[in-house]
Amino acid sequence: MLTEVVMAGFGGQGLMLIGKLLAEASMDEGKEVCWLPSYGPEMRGGTANCTVVVSDNPVASPVINKPRTLVAMNRPSLEKFGPKVRSGGLVLINSSLIDVNTGRDDVTEVLIAANEEAQKIGNDKAANMVILGAYIGIMEVCTLDSVIKWMEHQFEGKQKIIDLNRKALERGFELGKAAEVKV
Amino acid sequence: MLTEVVMAGFGGQGLMLIGKLLAEASMDEGKEVCWLPSYGPEMRGGTANCTVVVSDNPVASPVINKPRTLVAMNRPSLEKFGPKVRSGGLVLINSSLIDVNTGRDDVTEVLIAANEEAQKIGNDKAANMVILGAYIGIMEVCTLDSVIKWMEHQFEGKQKIIDLNRKALERGFELGKAAEVKV
Amino acid sequence: MARVLMKGNEAIGEAAIRAGCRFFFGYPITPQSEVPEYLAKRFPEVDGHFIQAESEVAASNMIYGAACSGTRVLTTSSSPGISLMSEAISYCAGTEVPVVFVNIVRAGPGLGGILPSQGDYWQATRGMGHGDFRILVLAPNCVQEAADLIMLAFDLADKYTNPVMILGDGIIGQMMEPVEFGEMVDPETLPEKPWALTGAKGREPNILTSLFLDPNVLEALNQRLLAKYRQMEAVEKRWETYNISDNMDLAVYAWGTMSRIGKTAIDELKERGIEIGLFRPITLYPYPYEAAGEVASKAKKLISIELSTGQMIDDVRLAAPGREVNFFGRQGGIVPTPEDVRDEFLKLIES
Amino acid sequence: MARVLMKGNEAIGEAAIRAGCRFFFGYPITPQSEVPEYLAKRFPEVDGHFIQAESEVAASNMIYGAACSGTRVLTTSSSPGISLMSEAISYCAGTEVPVVFVNIVRAGPGLGGILPSQGDYWQATRGMGHGDFRILVLAPNCVQEAADLIMLAFDLADKYTNPVMILGDGIIGQMMEPVEFGEMVDPETLPEKPWALTGAKGREPNILTSLFLDPNVLEALNQRLLAKYRQMEAVEKRWETYNISDNMDLAVYAWGTMSRIGKTAIDELKERGIEIGLFRPITLYPYPYEAAGEVASKAKKLISIELSTGQMIDDVRLAAPGREVNFFGRQGGIVPTPEDVRDEFLKLIES
Amino acid sequence: MIETIFSRPESLREVSTHYCPGCTHGITHRLIAEVLDELGLRERTVGVAPVGCAVLAYNYFNCDFAEAAHGRAPAMATGIKRCRPNLIVFTYQGDGDLASIGTAEIFHAANRGEKFTVIFVNNAIYGMTGGQMAPTTMPNQKATTCPFGRDVETAGYPVRVCEVLSKITTPSYIARVTAAVPKEIPRAKDALRKAFQYQAENRCFSLVEFVSTCPTNWGMNPLKACEWAVSDMMPYYPLGEFKTPDDPLPAGLNLIEGDE
Amino acid sequence: MIETIFSRPESLREVSTHYCPGCTHGITHRLIAEVLDELGLRERTVGVAPVGCAVLAYNYFNCDFAEAAHGRAPAMATGIKRCRPNLIVFTYQGDGDLASIGTAEIFHAANRGEKFTVIFVNNAIYGMTGGQMAPTTMPNQKATTCPFGRDVETAGYPVRVCEVLSKITTPSYIARVTAAVPKEIPRAKDALRKAFQYQAENRCFSLVEFVSTCPTNWGMNPLKACEWAVSDMMPYYPLGEFKTPDDPLPAGLNLIEGDE
Amino acid sequence: MPMIKVHKETCKGCELCIHACPQEILVMSKVLNKKGYFYAMVEDPGRCIGCAMCALTCPDVAIEVGVQGTRYVLYEY
Amino acid sequence: MPMIKVHKETCKGCELCIHACPQEILVMSKVLNKKGYFYAMVEDPGRCIGCAMCALTCPDVAIEVGVQGTRYVLYEY
Ligand SMILES: Cc1ncc(C[n+]2csc(CCOP(=O)(O)OP(=O)(O)O)c2C)c(N)n1
Ligand SMILES: Cc1ncc(C[n+]2csc(CCOP(=O)(O)OP(=O)(O)O)c2C)c(N)n1
Ligand code: SF4
Ligand code: SF4
Ligand code: SF4
Numbered sequence A, B: 001m002l003t004e005v006v007m008a009g010f011g012g013q014g015l016m017l018i019g020k021l022l023a024e025a026s027m028d029e030g031k032e033v034c035w036l037p038s039y040g041p042e043m044r045g046g047t048a049n050c051t052v053v054v055s056d057n058p059v060a061s062p063v064i065n066k067p068r069t070l071v072a073m074n075r076p077s078l079e080k081f082g083p084k085v086r087s088g089g090l091v092l093i094n095s096s097l098i099d100v101n102t103g104r105d106d107v108t109e110v111l112i113a114a115n116e117e118a119q120k121i122g123n124d125k126a127a128n129m130v131i132l133g134a135y136i137g138i139m140e141v142c143t144l145d146s147v148i149k150w151m152e153h154q155f156e157g158k159q160k161i162i163d164l165n166r167k168a169l170e171r172g173f174e175l176g177k178a179a180e181v182k183v
Numbered sequence C, D: 001m002a003r004v005l006m007k008g009n010e011a012i013g014e015a016a017i018r019a020g021c022r023f024f025f026g027y028p029i030t031p032q033s034e035v036p037e038y039l040a041k042r043f044p045e046v047d048g049h050f051i052q053a054e055s056e057v058a059a060s061n062m063i064y065g066a067a068c069s070g071t072r073v074l075t076t077s078s079s080p081g082i083s084l085m086s087e088a089i090s091y092c093a094g095t096e097v098p099v100v101f102v103n104i105v106r107a108g109p110g111l112g113g114i115l116p117s118q119g120d121y122w123q124a125t126r127g128m129g130h131g132d133f134r135i136l137v138l139a140p141n142c143v144q145e146a147a148d149l150i151m152l153a154f155d156l157a158d159k160y161t162n163p164v165m166i167l168g169d170g171i172i173g174q175m176m177e178p179v180e181f182g183e184m185v186d187p188e189t190l191p192e193k194p195w196a197l198t199g200a201k202g203r204e205p206n207i208l209t210s211l212f213l214d215p216n217v218l219e220a221l222n223q224r225l226l227a228k229y230r231q232m233e234a235v236e237k238r239w240e241t242y243n244i245s246d247n248m249d250l251a252v253y254a255w256g257t258m259s260r261i262g263k264t265a266i267d268e269l270k271e272r273g274i275e276i277g278l279f280r281p282i283t284l285y286p287y288p289y290e291a292a293g294e295v296a297s298k299a300k301k302l303i304s305i306e307l308s309t310g311q312m313i314d315d316v317r318l319a320a321p322g323r324e325v326n327f328f329g330r331q332g333g334i335v336p337t338p339e340d341v342r343d344e345f346l347k348l349i350e351s
Numbered sequence E, F: 001m002i003e004t005i006f007s008r009p010e011s012l013r014e015v016s017t018h019y020c021p022g023c024t025h026g027i028t029h030r031l032i033a034e035v036l037d038e039l040g041l042r043e044r045t046v047g048v049a050p051v052g053c054a055v056l057a058y059n060y061f062n063c064d065f066a067e068a069a070h071g072r073a074p075a076m077a078t079g080i081k082r083c084r085p086n087l088i089v090f091t092y093q094g095d096g097d098l099a100s101i102g103t104a105e106i107f108h109a110a111n112r113g114e115k116f117t118v119i120f121v122n123n124a125i126y127g128m129t130g131g132q133m134a135p136t137t138m139p140n141q142k143a144t145t146c147p148f149g150r151d152v153e154t155a156g157y158p159v160r161v162c163e164v165l166s167k168i169t170t171p172s173y174i175a176r177v178t179a180a181v182p183k184e185i186p187r188a189k190d191a192l193r194k195a196f197q198y199q200a201e202n203r204c205f206s207l208v209e210f211v212s213t214c215p216t217n218w219g220m221n222p223l224k225a226c227e228w229a230v231s232d233m234m235p236y237y238p239l240g241e242f243k244t245p246d247d248p249l250p251a252g253l254n255l256i257e258g259d260e
Numbered sequence G, H: 001m002p003m004i005k006v007h008k009e010t011c012k013g014c015e016l017c018i019h020a021c022p023q024e025i026l027v028m029s030k031v032l033n034k035k036g037y038f039y040a041m042v043e044d045p046g047r048c049i050g051c052a053m054c055a056l057t058c059p060d061v062a063i064e065v066g067v068q069g070t071r072y073v074l075y076e077y
């Protein structure tokens, strides 16, 4: 198994974190993983993204030009990375903030209204967890339980956030499963 | 023509200067010259020496291990450089301060009581000029006039010193000639 | 110990602690600031001390002093900061004290940018300061190896009483990968350093200096150093090969991050039946010339791929005299994708 | 102009004046202090200015600033001081400003000694700072050439808007030889530098920086620099040969002072009927590989003689791939005599 | 007819800065630009940018500019000003740049009496690199390299640049102002005007310190940051003029006769 | 029975120094050695030698020693002392070493409150390299790099290290003494004793400046040099204690509560 | 009559001007500008005294101040 | 009775002790020591008060001071 995902969005949307949780959960389940942030001079208000590679074998290049999957949390991200997704790949679009799509017919697109769903659960900030849940639901890179475990580890002592995030992850997972996509 | 001379003595005896005058005078007369000081960390009270090469052709190595001639102004210098003089070479010894000789029979030794001669002229400090005069007198590397010219240039405006030095050079030259050495 | 997911920079900090290092003197610079930041947080738990120096000049002289006191000590920086350390590195080499430097290279020259680069290869392997000396240079290509090499670096520094440098790039520093650390070394159990400055109690004073006014003594130092370097060249060369076979279309030379990108390209082309082998020096000095040359002898063509304008080419040439060494590289912080590299390989093989 | 007898260091100062340089920022260090001392005395006569910097770090950044203002400017130092300048040299290269550095090399590493050495060859030719850049390195072997190369250095620096370094040693600096200077260049008559910082009057502001956050722009700089280096390699290589013939017993590679010692040894052996040729690179970067290789092809054996542990060997190897390159050198400030070198040649030829 | 009484000075380019919202770097930039305009100096001014958040200052000012190495702006400015004394030269430096790595350079530029102007932005932190401790970080203030707060036992007390530099004998103009308090802005500008004026008259080295904010790395909103600058920084970094070129020289100087 | 009341201290080796006749470096060495003896510190002391005339100090003291890079002795001492806090660490630095190239290192060692002792030998010149201008060279004093005398217009006024460093907030002991006047020698030793005592008590950074001579590069005989130090240096470099660890801290420090 | 103009797209929404205005007539928008910030607006332009405190304080030179006719400065510090 | 001893071969002939002695009983030799310096000597040991000013001042620790019996310090600064 080998999956790469680019997770991209605004600076404050928590993309780095969900990438890390995905990597940790997968590692926990015995996979080889690699998480690489976009790092660069502080250009405030810009986009932030990270690449996560999960594989059965040691990860060769941490630099992925054409990822198999993309999680786009805002429009600039979709515009930047959408065209790069491999043919046959998956694009997860946060439809709360993005009202367009890739315009490609060789990739599978799944729309998740992550911000709205998160708001419904209690806080718009958990949109990242919704979309991570959805990603797991579709891709089955690792189990939801592992992700929740590492999320709890991340927010240790902050029960409120944990509860919110768990709900968001679960809701996302549901949505992902419901999408009935096979990649 | 190719002559090398090592001029060696105490720090304050003015060896560097007479080496420079020899080089300047010779250059003035169309020769190729090279003057190389011993430089090293200030070890006060140690010996100072310079090597002067005068040649018809461009000077190759400025570093001379076995000089053709040596001017030794104090005993440590004679002890250090005496054994290195080439067979058939010349050793000029300041007999005012050195009461030994090289003990070699393959070099020509000339004793000059430089300090005493200088004192007679007026100042012990001109001993370096006495021995330079003697060196010129013997080796004829350049003319005495050229040396005097460059000495005057060196001490421009200091007439007293010039007069003293001129006398010392002349006296030395006389002594050198008188030694009737052919090298 | 279980595997943990960690940034390269943090893993470097943790590995130093495992190696018995309790002192870090350093100055912030992107992309390595996570090392001091990690240690500033973590050190109090192990009675370690982080001291923020006023500059890289000061930091490097602090670790020089710390090493003189016989303590395992580390500093990390990035390109411009490393230049400022070069005088002190030369002093450490001349005084023969063990120190570990990490350079998480960024794109230059000058202020340049902060993205990954391998443009300090020459400096690290040959020109790390004035005078006749060399430092051992280790180049990891993943977080696990960064951690392992840090631990090794301390041992090598002590073994040779010589500076050792880890040469990484922004990706090595910023990337998170699973890492498993070696056993914690208790600094108290490390072998004594009888030459260290600990106070001349019941013994003659120890003097640590790089000043030797007598040229014979200084030449003797140079010869002693040279002997150490010959010894390193004899026993410390480290490298990795990948997919080597007897009749390769191409041998690829790459170190650090570029080697991983090269591997992906090699794998892709292998599927198409093209045989490409990879040679990755892990020690950049001493460079594994013989091993590199042997790989060359099995390949039709050679290429060096680097995040620079081609600083390793000369070493490959020296390893394979007379062979043409091709080059592909990107600069300025751009990291080529495996596809770019693959295409370059193809072009070269087909030409 | 008549020939005058001058110390190499003083001649360097005077030559800089002749080249139209009116500013010197520097810090004392043996064996180059006569340069600032000479200029401190001489500059007032030509309305020039000597500023004693607080350190080599400051001096190098002062001349970086001075160069940005479009002024011809010089600094001189010796090994440890040059290490401290390495960050600024990298900045000068990245900003593409013309500056002239002189390194009167002393024996290292560390504080080392103050006697002559050639141990900074690697640093000057490859590792003069972080990042992908090179500087033009000129190596005189006599006082006249030191003066000539200084004047050339200013022109080359301007031509390539790149740092140029004169690499000498204590003998070059301390020795007196006759020297004849070129015509005095009036700084006012030098070509305008439209990129210089002179105040944005009636034009768009000029910005001089080495920071390029966009990796594409930084890569473009790297490529522009590379093109300059290729151009230098094409047209700026300088060398001297001595006593080359078609069937030499030995080809000697030497630069700077060592080449003169080599010549004396060659002359001596010629009298005995032994044919030895000498190849002396005057530009250490760009290294005259082709010319050096041609000389090698005419000789049975090759040797590099250096005041170091053998830093030029690799360049000779690159010039003559596959050939064995022998070595003779002394370190620590010891300069071998022509006799030592001669004996070494003999031993090698007879072996 | 509408008369514009406040708009962008000519010396400031019509571009948006990369500074975080509410960062006082922006105000400081504008004040410098206003003074350059008002004194008519723009066309003979050269700025020297630091390594720090203001590293891109050259994109914002409308005059010639150089980018210095970290901490070395005063050395670079020395090189420029000595070679072209008719230029007006200023450096713009952060507290890490000026008071840490660049300590020797600022000290000796002041001591030599280099005739340029230094704008010193003291925000008690390393902004650009993500919030590490600066020499000016307050006791107990948290930063990424002092996560438990600055411990004066091991890191010492904050450096007070104006207090120290004003002890140098060589005449100079040294003042501390702030742009974090609206009412103080006119006074800040006044100090800047004096500093550039003294330079234009070739009188002396001048330095103006700005007690500044870094909302981002302090983890505060801009207003809170300004309040914190007042409550926590200014008692220790008092505003005022610390030195003027007319201050008397210390005793013991033998300036008339040369000595051997 | 003859009781020896004055002889070579144990902490000073039985060797002749390379210093010029009458150079006060020798007296300063002996005083340090006496204090180490008297406080019983020799066996836990590490000295750090500078680059300067005292570069070979390690050959003269009878204790562990390191040789620093030019100006970096305080950084090196920081490394040693932080790693081995039980050691007594001192640096011995000239004016070029400490007040020129090493400005940042001495300033920040003092500011961090590093608990070692600095012996600062101010002889108004670069002795070792042959008499170039130092930051402490007096106005109009000639040196090889200011052959017409130090021009304060271009080189600024001499740096007064004690005056400047004593403006640092972090507690420390800062004193200026001389060994060039016989009567002042006991007071000089007293200052050294305090400096080492404060260190031994782990109290603070300490620095003792010696107004010193360089007969060789000043071109004077030793006695004349001592007289010149008195007549030309001391009015500008007054002797005394500039700071003690008991001096009050400046206002404005908020040390009790942590800040966010 | 004084009048200020906030350049909506230049504003970074730091709110410093809001607090600097002695007349308290500036407020923040409820919608984002193109950069993604809420921006400052004049709520009650009639009360503006043209003191320019807002402009003086704005780190992004997002505010221009103009006057028509005589200008009264009514507040005091 | 106080007595001082000048180590002839250690002395570098700087003459500082000569000027430091309140009793003015030190003088320089007329012959050189092995290092090539004229060295300090006590001319009138009986007037020595054992104040050690000479030793205190000597940069080369060339002077040792001893006392036998009670020591009087007769001078004042
Ligand atoms: C030699 C060197 N060391 C370190 C750095 C990294 N660096 C960049 S900016 C900076 C500190 C900036 O802080 P400050 O000067 O206070 O400016 P601010 O960003 O707070 O305005 C550092 C350490 C560098 N670029 N070069
Ligand atoms: C980096 C570096 N720069 C310069 C030198 C040369 N240097 C040696 S000692 C010295 C100055 C010594 O003067 P000072 O510190 O006043 O000591 P003093 O000799 O007067 O006691 C200098 C510039 C050096 N060794 N290293
Ligand atoms: S990081 Fe701080 S100093 Fe830098 S721009 Fe942002 S608020 Fe301003
Ligand atoms: S040169 Fe000066 S400081 Fe150095 S030993 Fe001689 S007199 Fe003393
Ligand atoms: S000009 Fe004055 S009154 Fe008008 S909006 Fe601005 S601050 Fe308020």
Ligand code: SF4
Binding pocket: E022, G006, G010, G011, G012, G013, G014, G015, G016, G017, G018, G039, G040, G057, G058, G059, G060, G061, G062, G063
């Ligand atoms: S001060 Fe300027 S940037 Fe901030 S809210 Fe007001 S107008 Fe906008």
Ligand code: SF4
Binding pocket: H004, H020, H021, H022, H023, H024, H025, H026, H042, H047, H048, H049, H050, H051, H052, H053, H054, H055, H065
């Ligand atoms: S001990 Fe006192 S009185 Fe005796 S010789 Fe020495 S200085 Fe003079």
Ligand code: SF4
Binding pocket: F022, H006, H010, H011, H012, H013, H014, H015, H016, H017, H018, H039, H040, H057, H058, H059, H060, H061, H062, H063
């Ligand atoms: S002070 Fe010491 S060295 Fe100088 S003359 Fe007296 S005994 Fe000799």
Ligand SMILES: [Mg+2]
Binding pocket: E052, E094, E095, E096, E121, E122, E123, E124, E125, E126, E127, E134
């Ligand atoms: Mg700051």
Ligand SMILES: [Mg+2]
Binding pocket: F094, F095, F096, F121, F122, F123, F124, F125, F126, F127, F134
């Ligand atoms: Mg000094």
